[in-house]
Amino acid sequence: MAVPTRRKFLRLTGQATIAGMVPIVSLRPLGATPAMLASAIRNVVGEAPVRTGKVKLDIPPLVENGNVVPMTVSVAGAMTADDHVRSIHVFNEKNPQPNIGNFYLGPYAGRAQVSTRIRLADSQKVVAIAHLSDGSFWSASADIVVTLAACDGELI
């Protein structure tokens, strides 16, 4: 067998590395990607344009424990029968699936504000979208740095 040239050698080691990586990758749950985030948002809003504003997303920018992250979403404006928030949808970018929660309000809500506690598997962007009674969609997003990720390396 001929002595491999430097180019061949590099190609071979490259292939070996890729082959070696595959089992490690397949063991981890596949994270949501920005594309999955975009398609999850499309599932909710359809072809309607989503404008930035009106929505306020309160999440601490730096969280220590991704298993319990307090989150509050509020939408500006009075809640009346003619002009109210129909629903609030919250999405993430890098958890195993892009949805966090859908919250359905109505004219009786009085105030368009919802709080809950969520899980974040990684430092990532969280997006909140509000569907108003006039059919328009408004959004807000926040970038969060997580030091201890949820769902990662947890063996029970």
Place this chain on the structure above:
Amino acid sequence: MAAALINVPARAKRGDIIEIKTLMSHIMETGYRRTAAGDLVTRDIVTSFTCRYNGKEIFRADLFPAVAANPFLSFFTVAQDSGKFEFEWIGDRGFSETASASITVE
């Protein structure tokens, strides 16, 4: 076993905006975790929550595995009439819990 914590003001003035807080004790198993043997743990989460005020639905939520264990929800409504709030949680493996709270509106 499953238990709910509900916080609703006992009395309010008509037209007041009141906050309702609920907490259901539940593991919210994501379905993405593995045992030491490498097997996936089956998903077991609360998938939906509904709140009715005198029979009328005022708030509903679809929950996903990204909601933390012991799902906490806080939301608002307008105090209209004295009566009852009914809460319902539905989840995987036939999970179903209800709770209620009454309010006096002056």
